[in-house]
Amino acid sequence: MPELEPIEPTQAVDLYLNAKQSDVTDKTIENIRYDLSTFTDWCDEKDITNMNDVTGRSLHEYRIWRQDDDVSDATVRKNLSxxxxxxxxxxxxxxxSEGLADKILVPSGNSSRDEKLAADDATELLAYLRKFEYASREHTMLMLLWHTGIRLGTLRSFDLDDYHPRKQALDVRHRPETETPLKNQKRAERTLAVSDDVATVLSDYIDVHRKDSADDYGREPLFTSVYGRISESNIKEVCYRLTRPCTYGSCPHDRDPDDCEATDSKKAYACPSSVSAHPIRRGSITHHLLNDVPQAAVSDRCNVSSDVLDKHYDRRTKDQKAEQRREYIGEL
Structure with missing residues (x-):
């Protein structure tokens, strides 16, 4: 993990806007400057003089502060985006800190969505990848993230021999001594069964598209890069790039492709609809629950406790939960 470098909020905003000058119009810069001015005003009020000190909790406090400022929900969504x-x-x-942006939950609304990959979007994206990038590294990674609900670190940790094609299963192993730890350590170790379709894509990726490579410890990663094992930042970049709606469909933000900085693959994170690996995990878990997969099974498969699942991952509405309970009760 790189060491953070101190910088004042206003200085960070100035550098950010300066970096965007050549990519967007003056009007866009003006709009962004206004949105970020509310954040720097809040930092001044809270005596936050170093961006290093901004955390998920402080961003949540900013959101509450902004909502209490007698502005519309649409304005709050725009500011947070x-x-x-x-x-x-x-x-x-x-x-x-890395991953901080993923902790910002933009309120849902007609012009926005919760910070998760929706099932319809995932289906459309995977169909696009199956047709145009079948069994590529990117297709295989996105397919595994969606169908298993695993964490980014788990995806990165897989070795080639962790996959058992005959059993159609993947071993999840905690190996901190060779730099692939799991978040919940030994408790996260398990075997993941995969479907026929997922197993077929995995096998085809290994046979055709996987580049032979070893990491610094002599292990053979399942997902490789020119440097050996794929990095976490590389996985995030792939997720941001592929989950832009314009990748597999049309832009829902009425942006001009000639003016949108997010059309640059290296700046895909600038798309309001693009997501990293964690929102894909959140969307996958919600999809499992909506399709009547028992909560205990989701908890075991995705390595998340029932309490944490309820609090942070289950995005079913109260009405959706009630209807599912009604179906079970009706069968008694």
Whole structure:
């Protein structure tokens, strides 16, 4: 994990806007500057003088502060969307902790969506990848993230021999001594069964598209890069790039492709609809629950406790939960 470099909020905003000058119009810069001015005003009020000190909790406090400021829900969503893109950029210059942007939950609304990949979008994206990038590294990674609900670190940890094609299963192993730890350590170790379709894509990726490579410890990663094992930042970049709606469909934000900085693959995170691996996990878990997979099974498969699942991952509405309970009760 790189060491954070101190920078004042206003200085970070100035650098960010300066970096965007050549990519967007003056009007867009003006709009972004206004959105971020509310954040720097809040930092001044809270005596936050270093972006290194901004955390998920403080961003949640900003959201509450903004909602109490007698502005519309649409304005709050717009402010938070701009701040999320700014925080992603701050991650790239080591101004804030990695993954902080993913902790910003934009309120749902007609012009926005919860910070998760919706099932319809996942289905459309995977259909596109199956047709145009079948069994590529990117297709295989996105397919595994969606169908298993695993964490980014788990995806990165897989070795080639962790996959058992005859059993159609993947071993999840905690190996901190060779730099592939699991979040919940030994408790996260398990075997993941995969479907016929997922197993077929995995096998085809290994046979055709996987580049032979070893990491610094002599292990053979399942997902490789020119440097050996794929990095976490590389996985995030793939997720951001592929989950832009314009990748597999049309833009829902009425943006002009000639003016949208997110059309640059290296800046895909700037798309308001693009997501990293964690929102894909959240969307996958919600999809499992909506399709009547028992909560205990989801908990075991995705390595998340029932309490944490309820609090942070289950995005079913109260009405959806009630209807599912009604179906079970009706069978008694």
């Amino acid at each position: 701009s701040i999320r893109v700014f925080i992603r950029w701050c991650e790239s210059i080591d101004a804030v």
